[in-house]
Amino acid sequence: MMGRRLTFSSLGFVLFIFLTFILVPKARGWSKEGHIMTCRIAQNLLEPEAAEAVENLLPHNLKGDLSALCIWPDQIRHWYKYRWTSPLHFIDTPDNACTFDYSRDCHDQHGLKNMCVAGAISNFTSQLLHYREGTADRRYNLTEALLFLSHFMGDVHQPMHVGFTSDEGGNTIELRWFRHKSNLHHVWDREIILTTLADYYEKDVDLLQKDIEGNFTDGIWFDDLASWKECDDLLSCANKYAVESINMACKWGYKGVESGETLSDEYFDSRMPIIMKRIAQGGVRLAMYLNQIFGNPKEGFSSPT
Ligand SMILES: [Zn+2]
Secondary structure, eight states, rough: OOOOOOOOOOOHHHHHHHHHHHHHOOOOOSSSHHHHHHHHHHHOOHHHHHHHHHHHHHHHGGGGGGGGGHHHHHHHHSSGGGGGGGGOEEEEOOOOEEEEHHHHHBBBBTBTTTTTTTHHHHHHHHHHHHGGGOSOOOOHHHHHHHHHHHHHEEEESGGGGGETTTTTTTTEEEEEEEEEEHHHHHHHIIIHHHHHHHHHSOHHHHHHHHHHHHHHHHHTTTHHHHTTOOOOTTTTTTHHHHHHHHHHHHIIIIIIIOTOOOOOOHHHHHHHHHHHHHHHHHHHHHHHHHHHHHSOOOOOOOOOO
């Protein structure tokens, strides 16, 4: 089955990539390293039907490498055409409540319903479920839907993406990360990942990713893997992931942190394993979504291959 492809010319596409890289504003989302690892972990877990669908939907010249565009939604969120996607990267919950309630919290700042990361995962999942209907008469841009789903599955797992409203998920809590200025949100988006890479992996993202994968293929998270993948309804499971995130944000993100302080070794050592686990969970669950979306819809009737 042939999927739809973006119709960029090669030159146009190179220009597109170039422009998106130089026009990146300060983003609120997993860093590019976090998103790239999430998407690569997922892609390594795809079954053949999902792998083929992903390759069909991606721009031709990426040769099926999903991770190459997993940060695209962060790059275009301030473009006029895509400004509506900006609230889809996070959820603001009531201060100090440490709970997520979809009907209460999943809206943008104007109160528009479903405009949050959990709503976006549900929306783009339901769009992608039309993929099986074939190439003609598509209402949706399924390439964009794939990129958005892949990105937002990462974001919903970053604990501080489901944070308190008044501090914008820790963005307004300014502090120091070791010697340089940062903020609490950015510590979780990127600082801890960069410090991990620098201290333990010679800045090699591939090595870190392999370690994360090893922890669930036959390591400390192996026994948890089945429970990570539990999902009866793809259109609502992201709510569960958002609840996990706000719980972690309260327990590990905000706890004991004061504006203006310096976070260093103690905070790093205790939070780093949590972030690595969230990247793993994001990847495993993205694969589970894509395998279900693009796989055989009637598992009981599938013939052995
Ligand atoms: Zn994001």
